[in-house]
Amino acid sequence: MKKGIVYTLLIIVSLLSIFPIYWMFVMATSPNHVINSIPPVLIPGPEMMTNFENVLSNIPFFRNLLNSFFVASTITIGVIFLCSLAGFAFAKLQFPGRRSLFLIVLATMMIPPVLGVIPLYYLITNFGWLNDYRALIFPGLINAFGIFWMRQYIYSAIHDEIVEAARIDGCSNWRMYWNIVIPMVYPAFATLGIIVFMQIWGDFMWPLIALQDTSMYTLQVALSVLESDRSRDYGMIMSGTFWATVPLIVVFLIFNRLFIRSITDGALKG
Amino acid sequence: MWNRSEWGAKIAIATMIFWRWLGYNTLIYLAGMQSIPGHLYEAARLEGASIFQQLRYITIPMLKPFILFTVFTATVGALQVFAEPMIFSGYRPEGMTVVLYLYREGFHNNYFGTAAATSLILFFIIIVFTAVNMFLTSRIGQQSKRRARV
Known part of the structure; x- marks a missing residue:
């Protein structure tokens, strides 16, 4: 009962x-x-094929898919590399101003990215990066959450004895990062990677602002073009949305344990 | 049409966002509940606590950090809603959010000053919401602790 x-x-x-x-x-x-x-x-x-053909006649769907994939994976790799580097420095290296610098990084976590949109737009127009992948990639390459995440993980996963032993054997900071830290923090890379990838993949506002040509659009922005079509062809709109979701569903089915861990770890540690 | 009625648009947008984050929040509470040690429930059952008393005096107090986390991310996230109203009701007033207003002023009307001012105001609103969140959650925690002692 x-x-x-x-x-x-x-x-x-x-x-x-x-x-x-x-x-x-x-x-x-x-x-x-x-x-x-x-x-x-x-x-x-x-009508599966007809609807999808209508999508293809409105937007370059596969090009948009490729754009999304390119931008999201570049940012993911960048975030994993740069944030783990910074996290390693904050966790295991002694230098003056370490605590206050880390506090500043944490403070930027409190500020929502939406608030930076206007200054960021001003910057990228001055750099001439409007309608360019660089406008999407560079602002995302490092983020405070990633630094915090990697710092916490490295702090608890790598014991000070290992760092000291390596130091006594004459290991440089870079080698310590490359040969000791990286092999030991792979699990954190996986979860951080998923979090960042999903976030960039689903981002709508910034690509909408920074990109202007349909062929440059990421998938999410391209789908919004379908929606604004006057005819309101819902079969076509939903076909685009559905095929844009399929890659994510496939990735989810392959990595679902990692996905779930990335969410729960984010709440427990973040 | 839902997207043209005063409350319909708001309810529809809220439902969409609720649905979108349902799985995420469920997983967080699941992880939180799994982290509560089982012996607490055992002890409570031995002393004859009902299922609602267990929920009230064990689960909810132990979930406090998770409740704080989800409420915090949900409120701050809700202040930044953009994509859903943009797609659903466009620039019509029924679904206008702060960030959508910011976008319209900055990138549609080209009033960058207004847009920048909007983001500054939004920043202060978010600080206020965060402070209220923290105040409320810490008070809830203290109350349940006090009751547990009595």
Whole structure:
């Protein structure tokens, strides 16, 4: 009896979570007159290819996908490298101003990135980076959360004895980072990488501001172009959205344990 | 149409965002509840605590840091909502948010001064919300501790 109630509630919540994604698929495969019919249709229709061809005639979908992938992976690699470097310095090196510098980094974590949009736009126009991948990549290359995250991880994962032993053997800071720290913090790289990748992949506002050509757009911005189309072809819009979601679902199915860990670790340690 | 009615637009946008973060927040609470040691519940059961008393005096106080985290990220995140109202109701007033206003002034009307001022005001609003959050959560924690002692 008690089990029954628990299961019923869990099934209802699961259905609520999955239903919008399923319905997106249904709409992506249905012609428009079916989508607008009442009551709504709940089984996939035959128009999958037609709808996707309409998407391709409106936006360069695969180019946009490539843009998103390129920008997100470049930023992810940059963040992992630079933040672990900074985190290592804050965790294991002694230098004057270490504490206050770290506090400044933490303080910038409190400021939401949205507030920097106007000055950032001013900067990239002066650099001539408008409508350029550099406008997306450079501001994201290092972030305070990543530094904090790597610092906490390196601080607890690498014992001082190892650092001292390496130092006595004449190990330079760079070698210590490259040969000792990196092999020991791979798990933190994976979770930080996922967090950053997802964040950049889903970012909408900044690419919308920084990019101007449809061929330069990231996927999220390109999809918004479909939406603003006057005809309101929902089959086409949902087809674009659905195929933009598929890569993420595939990545999620492969790495789902890592995904879940990246979220829970973020709450526990961050 | 939902996106043209005063409250419909707000409820629709809120529902979208709620749905989007449902899984994320669930996972955080799951991790939080898994971190509560089982012997606390055992002891409470031995002393005859009902399931609601267990929830009230063990689960919720032990979840405090997680509640703080989710409430904090949700409120500060909600102050920065942009994509959903932009797509859903455009620049119409029913779904206008602070960040959407900032975007419209800066990149649609080219009033960069207004946009910059908006972001400064938003910054102070976020500080106020953060402070209120912290105050409330620390008070809730103290109250439940006091009751537990009695």
